Amino acid sequence: MGSQSDWATLRHAAEMLTRLGVPHETRIVSAHRTPDRLQAYATGARARGLKVIIAGAGGAAHLPGMCAAWTALPVLGVPVESHALKGMDSLLSIVQMPAGIPVGTLAIGRAGAVNAALLAAAILATADPALARRLDALRAEQTEAVAMEPTDPADA
Numbered sequence: 001m002g003s004q005s006d007w008a009t010l011r012h013a014a015e016m017l018t019r020l021g022v023p024h025e026t027r028i029v030s031a032h033r034t035p036d037r038l039q040a041y042a043t044g045a046r047a048r049g050l051k052v053i054i055a056g057a058g059g060a061a062h063l064p065g066m067c068a069a070w071t072a073l074p075v076l077g078v079p080v081e082s083h084a085l086k087g088m089d090s091l092l093s094i095v096q097m098p099a100g101i102p103v104g105t106l107a108i109g110r111a112g113a114v115n116a117a118l119l120a121a122a123i124l125a126t127a128d129p130a131l132a133r134r135l136d137a138l139r140a141e142q143t144e145a146v147a148m149e150p151t152d153p154a155d156a
């Protein structure tokens with residue numbers, strides 16, 4: 001993530017990865033504030049055994065794109081909701097990459113963070129049958145949890 005302030009959003013990705021038993025690390029790396037750290041992180045990622053990178057940032061969110069510029073590993077971009085523009089700035093900064101340098105862009109905020117983790121897990125699951133089974137189980141659990149009939153919150 002680009003800043004400590006993004007953790008409130010990106011922690012939802014980390015929590016989902018933990019729930020699925022996917023080993024991961026969390027780091028603050030900024031294309032703007034720590035450009036050398038970003039270059040070192042992204043160029044060294046494959047050699048350190050990383051397989052997918054989730055990059056979340058807000059505002060002028062260049063982190064995912066610059067990360068993808070430095071590595072051909074899959075990069076999933078999470079637009080963090082900004083105060084000024086509600087995350088539209090983050091989304092548009094991340095999504096419109098030039099052909100040749102892809103970033104898989106997710107939704108703004110918490111849903112995007114959760115789905116980035118699920119998508120990262122789905123990518124890893126193509127070579128990990130046990131993880132694929134855990135993803136299927138999670139889907140079944142989600143389906144089971146959706147009630148057929150709505151309840152009035154006042155009755156709860």
Ligand SMILES: Nc1c(C(=O)O)ncn1[C@@H]1O[C@H](COP(=O)(O)O)[C@@H](O)[C@H]1O
Binds near residue numbers: 004005061064
């Ligand atoms: N967009 C980027 C990048 C980057 O793209 O490299 N680095 C930090 N930031 C963003 O600045 C916002 C405000 O950061 P602060 O809360 O630290 O001022 C954060 O959402 C962060 O992702």
